[in-house]
Amino acid sequence: MPAGIGILLAVGFCGLFTALAVLVGPKATNPDKLKPFECGSEPIGSPRGRYSVRFYQVAILFLVFDIEAAFMYPWTLLYNHLSHTLGPNGPMASVFGFAEMLLFVVILVVALAYVWRKKAIGWE
Amino acid sequence: MSQKVLDALTATHGAALARTGSAHGDDIAWVRRESLLEVARWLRDDPAMAFDAPVFCTCIDWLDWHPVGRPASEHWSEGKPRFTVCYQLRSVAHRHRVRLEIELPEEDPRLPSLAELWPAFNWQERETFDMYGVRFDGHPDLRRIYMYEEFVGYPLRKDYPKEKRQPLVRRDDLPENPPASTER
Amino acid sequence: MGVELTTTRVADAAAWAKLFKQSRIDKATNWGRKFSLFTYPFVTACCGMEFMSVAAPKYDIARFGAEFPRFSPRQSDLLMVVGTITEKQGPALKRIFDQMAEPKWVIAFGVCASTGGFYQNYSAMPGCDQVIPVDVYIPGCPPRPEQVLDALILLMERIQAGRGHSQLRTKRDKLAATAAEE
Amino acid sequence: MPDTRTLKQLVLGRKDVQDLSDNEQELPPELMTVNMGPSHPAMHGTVRIVLTVDGERVVRGDVQPGYLHRCFEKESEHATYTQVFPYTDRLNYVSPMINNVGWAMVGEKLLGLTGKLPRRTEYIRVIVSEMSRMTDHLTCVGASAMELGAFTPFRYLLKCREWLYELLEKVSGARLTHSYVRIGGVSKDLPSDFHADLTLALDRIEGVLVECEGLLNNNKIFYDRMSGIGVMTREHAIATGCVGPIARACGVDYDVRRDYPYSIYPELEFDVPLGTTGDCLDRYLVRLEEIKQSIRMLRQCLAQIPDGPVMADDHRVALPPKRDTYNTIESMIRHFKHIMDGVRVPPGEAYAFVEGGNGELGFFVVADGTGRPYKAYVRSPSFVHLSTAGDLIRDHLIADVVPIFGMINMIGGECDK
Numbered sequence: 017m018p019a020g021i022g023i024l025l026a027v028g029f030c031g032l033f034t035a036l037a038v039l040v041g042p043k044a045t046n047p048d049k050l051k052p053f054e055c056g057s058e059p060i061g062s063p064r065g066r067y068s069v070r071f072y073q074v075a076i077l078f079l080v081f082d083i084e085a086a087f088m089y090p091w092t093l094l095y096n097h098l099s100h101t102l103g104p105n106g107p108m109a110s111v112f113g114f115a116e117m118l119l120f121v122v123i124l125v126v127a128l129a130y131v132w133r134k135k136a137i138g139w140e
Numbered sequence: 141m142s143q144k145v146l147d148a149l150t151a152t153h154g155a156a157l158a159r160t161g162s163a164h165g166d167d168i169a170w171v172r173r174e175s176l177l178e179v180a181r182w183l184r185d186d187p188a189m190a191f192d193a194p195v196f197c198t199c200i201d202w203l204d205w206h207p208v209g210r211p212a213s214e215h216w217s218e219g220k221p222r223f224t225v226c227y228q229l230r231s232v233a234h235r236h237r238v239r240l241e242i243e244l245p246e247e248d249p250r251l252p253s254l255a256e257l258w259p260a261f262n263w264q265e266r267e268t269f270d271m272y273g274v275r276f277d278g279h280p281d282l283r284r285i286y287m288y289e290e291f292v293g294y295p296l297r298k299d300y301p302k303e304k305r306q307p308l309v310r311r312d313d314l315p316e317n318p319p320a321s322t323e324r
Numbered sequence: 325m326g327v328e329l330t331t332t333r334v335a336d337a338a339a340w341a342k343l344f345k346q347s348r349i350d351k352a353t354n355w356g357r358k359f360s361l362f363t364y365p366f367v368t369a370c371c372g373m374e375f376m377s378v379a380a381p382k383y384d385i386a387r388f389g390a391e392f393p394r395f396s397p398r399q400s401d402l403l404m405v406v407g408t409i410t411e412k413q414g415p416a417l418k419r420i421f422d423q424m425a426e427p428k429w430v431i432a433f434g435v436c437a438s439t440g441g442f443y444q445n446y447s448a449m450p451g452c453d454q455v456i457p458v459d460v461y462i463p464g465c466p467p468r469p470e471q472v473l474d475a476l477i478l479l480m481e482r483i484q485a486g487r488g489h490s491q492l493r494t495k496r497d498k499l500a501a502t503a504a505e506e
Numbered sequence: 507m508p509d510t511r512t513l514k515q516l517v518l519g520r521k522d523v524q525d526l527s528d529n530e531q532e533l534p535p536e537l538m539t540v541n542m543g544p545s546h547p548a549m550h551g552t553v554r555i556v557l558t559v560d561g562e563r564v565v566r567g568d569v570q571p572g573y574l575h576r577c578f579e580k581e582s583e584h585a586t587y588t589q590v591f592p593y594t595d596r597l598n599y600v601s602p603m604i605n606n607v608g609w610a611m612v613g614e615k616l617l618g619l620t621g622k623l624p625r626r627t628e629y630i631r632v633i634v635s636e637m638s639r640m641t642d643h644l645t646c647v648g649a650s651a652m653e654l655g656a657f658t659p660f661r662y663l664l665k666c667r668e669w670l671y672e673l674l675e676k677v678s679g680a681r682l683t684h685s686y687v688r689i690g691g692v693s694k695d696l697p698s699d700f701h702a703d704l705t706l707a708l709d710r711i712e713g714v715l716v717e718c719e720g721l722l723n724n725n726k727i728f729y730d731r732m733s734g735i736g737v738m739t740r741e742h743a744i745a746t747g748c749v750g751p752i753a754r755a756c757g758v759d760y761d762v763r764r765d766y767p768y769s770i771y772p773e774l775e776f777d778v779p780l781g782t783t784g785d786c787l788d789r790y791l792v793r794l795e796e797i798k799q800s801i802r803m804l805r806q807c808l809a810q811i812p813d814g815p816v817m818a819d820d821h822r823v824a825l826p827p828k829r830d831t832y833n834t835i836e837s838m839i840r841h842f843k844h845i846m847d848g849v850r851v852p853p854g855e856a857y858a859f860v861e862g863g864n865g866e867l868g869f870f871v872v873a874d875g876t877g878r879p880y881k882a883y884v885r886s887p888s889f890v891h892l893s894t895a896g897d898l899i900r901d902h903l904i905a906d907v908v909p910i911f912g913m914i915n916m917i918g919g920e921c922d923k
Contacts, residue, residue, distance in 0.1 A: 040353055041426060042494035048422035053396055055543025056416030057554055065536035067561045164615050164856035193760075194747045196885040200855075200872055207853035208875025226870070228857060228885075232744055232758065235765060239857070260747030263893040271579075286572035286922060287447070288412045295446050295580065302445050302580050309414045311455055367551040368574055369919055370599030373645070373682055377671065380664040395547050407551070407918075413573045416544045442592065445577040466682055 073136050084124050091117055143167070145238050148188065153179050158243070166228075168239045176242055177252045183229060183238070184257055191238065194258035195228035197265055199272040203298040222246035223274055227254060227261070244274065253279035271296035346486050354491075357401070357427055358480045361390040364400035364424065366417060369407030371434035374466035383469035388476050397424040402479070405452040408436035408443060414455050421456040429488045431475055432458045435465045457489040537565055540904070544573045548653050548908040552918035553892065559904060567899045567907070571892055574918035582882040586848025587613050587689055590882065595683040597884060598920040600645050601863035603638035603674070605920075606687035607631050611768065612858035612869040613689035613823075616851045620768075623818050627691045628770045629811040633704075634686065635860075636800040636807070637674060640711070641667050642863030642915075643751075643793040643800075650790070650912025651722055654731050659718045666714050669707045676700065689849050690823030695816045701808055708801050715797065722790075733787040736898040736910035743784065747890045750865020751792045752914065756784030762861035773810070774803050789913040823849050848877025857885075864888055864915055888914075888921035 052059050091098075091113070098113025131137055146160045146167050156175035161168050171179050183191045201223060205216040216222075221243035230237045242251055253276035255262040265276045266285040273294035276282055284291065291306055346354070367375060378385050385391050394400040397420050409417055421430070432452055435441040438461040440450035452458060459482060462475045482488055486495070542548070542555040549555065552574040558566040578597060582590040594609040595602040610631075614620050648663035671681045676697050678686035686693055722728050738748070743756040753760060761778040763771040779795035781788030817824045825844055830837035851873040859868030868885035891914045898914075899907045 040349060042490070044426050044490075044494070044497075046422055048419050051419075051423070053398065053420075053423055054541040055549075055554075056420045056545040057541045057543040058419075060541060060556065061539040063538065065538045067538065068535045071561065163854055166857055192741075193744050195866070196868065196870065196883065198870060198883045200881050205874060205880065208850075210853055210875070228870070232760060258747070259742075259745050260890055260893065263889065267889075284572075285570075286575040288572075295577065300446070302577075302584060305411065305446055305449075307414070307449075307454070308411050309418050309455060311418075311453070311457070313457075314454065365547075366545055367547075369552075369576075370596050370682060372551065373599060376645070376649075376664060377668060377681070380668060381661060382665070382668050393547075408574060408576055410573060410575055412575070413544060413552075416573075420545055443576045443581065445580050447575045447577050468681070 077131060077137055081124065081128070084121075087120065088117070145189065145236050149179070149183075149238070152182065166237065166239050168241055170241050170243065173242050173244065173251045176240070177254070177257075180227070180240065180254050180257055183240075188234075190231045190233045191229040193230045193232050194254075194260040194264075195230050195237070197225065197227050197254075197261050197268060199268045199274050200224045200226065201272060201296070201298050223249050223272060225251060225268065225274055229258075249273060250275040250277060252277050253282075255279050270294070273297065350486060351484075354484050354486055358483045359389045361388075361402040361429075361476075361479075362392055362394045362400045363390055363402045363404045364395070364397055364420070365393045365404050365406055366420065367406045368409065368413065369436060371406045371436070371466040374469065374472070375404070375406045375433065378469045378472045383473065385473065385476070388473065388480075390476055397421075399425075401425060401428050403428060403430045403456070404433050405430060405437040405456075405458070406433040408441070409449045409452045409455070410447050411449055412447070414449055417452060418455045426490060426494070427488070428490050429459045429479055429483065430456055431479060432461045433472065433475075434467055435463050437461075438463065441465055459488050535560055542907065548911055550911075550916060550918055552922060553911075553916060555895075555899075555907070557899075557904065557907070562903050562905075564899050564902055564904060564907065567896050569892060569896045571889070572922055574922040576919070576922070578884055578923045579882055582879055584878070586877045587851060587879060588845075588848055590879065591685045591687065592683065595685055596919050597886065597923070598642070598863055598867065598888070598917050599682060600915075600917055601635075601638040601642035602682060602684055603634040603678075603686065604642075604860055604862045604867060606684065607635050607769075608858065608860040608862070608867050608869050610687045610689050611860060612856055612871045613849065613851060615856045615858045616854055616871065616873050617689070617820075617822060617849070619690055619818060619820060619823065622820075623691060624815045625770070625812050626695075626814040627816050627818070629807055630692050630696060630816060631687060632769055632771065632774070633696075633804060633807050633811070634674065634677060634684075634692075636804050637670050637704075639861075639863055640797050640800045641670050641674075643797045644670075646863075646912070646915040647718075647790060647793055650909060651718075651728070653908050653912050654728060656722060656725070656728060659721050662714050662718050662721075666711045669710065673700070673703055673707055676703070688817070688823070690820060691815075691817035704804065704808060708804060712798075712801060715794070719794065729787065731906075732790060732909055732913075733785055734783075735786045735902060735906045736913065738784045738894065738898065740784070742894075746894045748865070748894060749887050749890070750862070751789055751796065752891055753865065754779060755781035755788035755792045757782060760866075762859055762866050766859070768858075768860065774806050776803050786909045786913040850875065850877055851879075859885065862887060862920075864891065864917070864920070867920075884920070884923055886920040886923060888916045889923070892916045892921050 052063070095113050098116070099110060100107045101110045101112065143162070146162070146169060149169055150157060150160060153175065156172055156179050158170040158172055160170065183189045202216045202220065203222060207214055223244040223246070225242045225244065227240040228237065229240070244251060249272070251274070253261070253265055255265055255276070256278070262280065263285060265279055266282060268274055269276060269282055270284040270286050271294060287295065288308060290308065293300055365375060377383060379391060379393070390402065401424065403421055403424060405417065421428070432438040436443060436448070437452045440448050444450065449455070460475045460479045462471055464471050483491070537558050537560050540557045540559055542557055544554045545551055552571070554570045554573065556568040556570070557564050576596070578593055581593055585593070590609060591606055594605040597605045611620070614623070644663045644667045648660040652660035674684060675681045677700065678684035678694075738752070738756050740756045740758055743753045743758050748756070748758070749760060757780055759778065759780055764778060776799045779792045779799070781792050821840065826837035826841050831841045832838070853873055853875045855870070855872040857868055857870045859866050865887035866885065867887060870883040870885065871879050872881040874880040895911065895914055895916070898910050902910070
């Protein structure tokens with residue numbers, strides 16, 4: 017339930033402001049406004065030229081390690097809950113939560129080592 | 141200051157020099173246009189001269205030049221050369237300076253470029269061409285540097301009026317007389 | 325509407341602006357716009373040094389909400405033309421003004437941007453209003469930082485009154501559209 | 507073609523990443539042209555660079571100045587010698603006093619007054635020039651640090667500059683465009699409490715400099731962004747006519763104040779900082795060191811400044827005292843003619859140069875005896891340094907163009923004249 021309200025509020029606010037801007041805001045289009053902004057001079061050549069594949073590599077690798085970090089957020093919230101199991105005489109400390117995340121991180125560290133050795137994230 | 145520069149210059153390249161002189165502490169050598177490259181190369185490469193530092197390059201337009209208190213012979217008249225291109229050089233090692241001046245007739249303001257000898261003159265010759273219309277033969281890319289390509293004429297010549305504008309773009313709803321509104 | 329709609333000249337605009345009172349929404353939006361101006365500093369010459377001093381801690385422009393310079397016309401609504409505009413710079417200035425988001429205002433910072441100052445020659449443009457409509461002119465070469473802050477307050481009053489050039493033009497287009505329907 | 511790949515290559519993948527860069531594997535990337543246009547914060551608003559880039563690396567940079575060409579020469583041909591002073595303020599508007607002194611010196615050279623000014627005038631000129639040089643270096647270092655993201659040092663250095671502006675405003679009446687110097691002297695004497703204010707300002711500036719050096723000098727980001735970027739060799743610097751902090755950063759030991767001494771610089775001890783590698787970091791360090799040398803010189807000047815008149819008593823350049831102007835008809839006529847026709851400089855051509863904020867700033871004037879210069883050419887260091895920008899930025903990343911351009915300290919007014 018609270019998540020639903022959260023999403024509702026987020027979408028509502030964004031929608032409200034964009035709608036206000038579209039309705040109230042004045043509009044004036046002219047040919048120059050649609051051209052890309054190049055510090056005031058006429059844009060030369062097209063931005064869709066072909067450039068080296070290294071950009072794509074770096075972007076993909078960033079995504080991988082970014083999502084890895086993203087997985088850690090919910091884990092931190094539940095960490096307290098995960099580190100206790102019902103043993104015979106009451107709650108007993110367990111390393112289940114920590115071990116799970118450790119395994120997850122180790123796998124990605126191996127990947128990082130491989131990528132680092134292959135200099136895929138280097139820039140030269 | 142250093143008269144020895146002029147003496148050495150007249151000793152080795154006497155024929156190439158129209159005349160020499162010094163004014164207000166600067167040594168000036170009027171060089172003929174044909175032998176300018178040779179004199180300049182010698183000035184740069186000769187160990188005794190070692191003029192390795194270029195200072196500036198500009199042009200003087202002598203149109204209707206009437207110095208006050210000077211005999212009429214010095215005034216500018218039709219036949220005299222109208223442009224004088226000045227190259228100022230300086231030696232870092234020996235700390236002496238010389239200025240090469242080349243007189244150019246009005247109808248054919250053209251002289252060999254010194255851009256390969258000293259890279260600094262590359263832009264300064266472009267500026268002199270842009271402002272005075274003096275052509276430098278052998279310059280890598282002689283085009284306007286200050287004014288825009290569509291500009292016609294050479295603005296720093298004495299016969300170019302100061303306020304003759306050649307506008308590139310103007311507002312379409314330009315108010316004839318600016319709004320005389322006093323209220324905030 | 326007998327009033328001539330084609331011009332945004334302040335004299336005529338003032339006449340018909342009085343006819344149409346601002347709606348409550350307009351007043352509210354103008355109030356919001358007035359206190360959150362994002363400047364595009366179109367800096368070229370010596371006034372740039374004074375523009376730095378205006379943004380510096382002593383004569384702080386942040387007190388008026390106009391402190392954050394945005395170096396892209398898409399995200400700014402106040403174009404500050406700071407310094408001399410030469411003929412070669414004209415097209416660049418016009419293109420940047422056209423590319424700005426719609427409610428936009430222009431301040432001519434310094435006498436060179438207002439009238440060309442003492443550079444009356446073939447290269448310096450006699451004022452940036454040859455190319456773009458200007459809302460507030462600041463005299464001075466360079467103007468003192470206090471003059472700049474005063475000009476900002478002038479502009480705020482003009483925004484609140486809805487008499488900026490772009491505001492008048494939108495009002496005029498709206499009126500022309502309604503007139504066309506009838 | 508027998509398969510020569512080793513077991514390791516088969517298992518770990520056909521090729522290492524480096525092998526991929528030979529041609530037949532990767533399609534050659536096309537070059538893209540990008541405009542670092544006239545209205546760009548790093549370009550000080552007045553230079554356009556058309557960058558041809560291969561991915562992030564600059565292949566070729568076509569630098570186009572001229573967006574702030576305000577025709578100093580054409581305007582000064584239509585103004586008297588004294589009226590040209592306001593135009594010289596706006597050449598290098600970061601250190602305007604030094605341009606004034608330069609223009610006054612070329613007038614005095616033509617009039618033959620070079621060494622004959624009252625000593626107090628020479629001291630005042632050196633004091634205001636060194637203060638102006640400090641504002642130049644403070645602005646340059648502050649702005650380049652801000653362009654690399656260091657916003658706090660920019661505010662601190664601007665605070666120092668504000669103190670100096672106040673002092674220069676007390677001296678000349680204007681914060682930035684002073685027009686304070688005249689041919690043959692200066693227009694007004696120093697205000698009475700100037701000594702105390704200046705010593706206080708110098709001490710506070712030294713304190714702020716220590717803070718800024720702490721923030722910047724061994725800051726890893728600043729160091730990596732600045733060192734090894736835009737390297738220039740000593741011969742290249744001399745051949746392209748570079749002067750000032752940029753040449754000194756490459757090791758060219760040339761300072762106009764010491765090599766062609768003018769005014770009272772021989773009586774002041776100061777040393778000329780020299781860099782070794784000639785990269786952006788050295789230019790930054792040379793400029794910081796020059797601020798300290800300027801502070802040192804200012805302290806010596808304050809200690810040694812004599813009393814006396816501030817204007818040479820030569821009737822060709824000096825205005826008659828106000829009392830005579832109102833009482834005697836001769837002084838009134840002389841006052842009127844001096845203002846209307848300007849200082850009558852005898853015909854001739856002269857080149858006088860001073861050590862400006864960016865290096866040797868020279869004025870080449872051809873005089874024709876009337877009160878207006880026949881030709882007034884400015885030898886501007888920024889224009890010369892900008893001509894080297896084209897090959898300084900080659901093979902650097904686009905992000906390196908910003909520190910290189912910041913450290914060249916190209917001032918629009920002086921570069922485009």
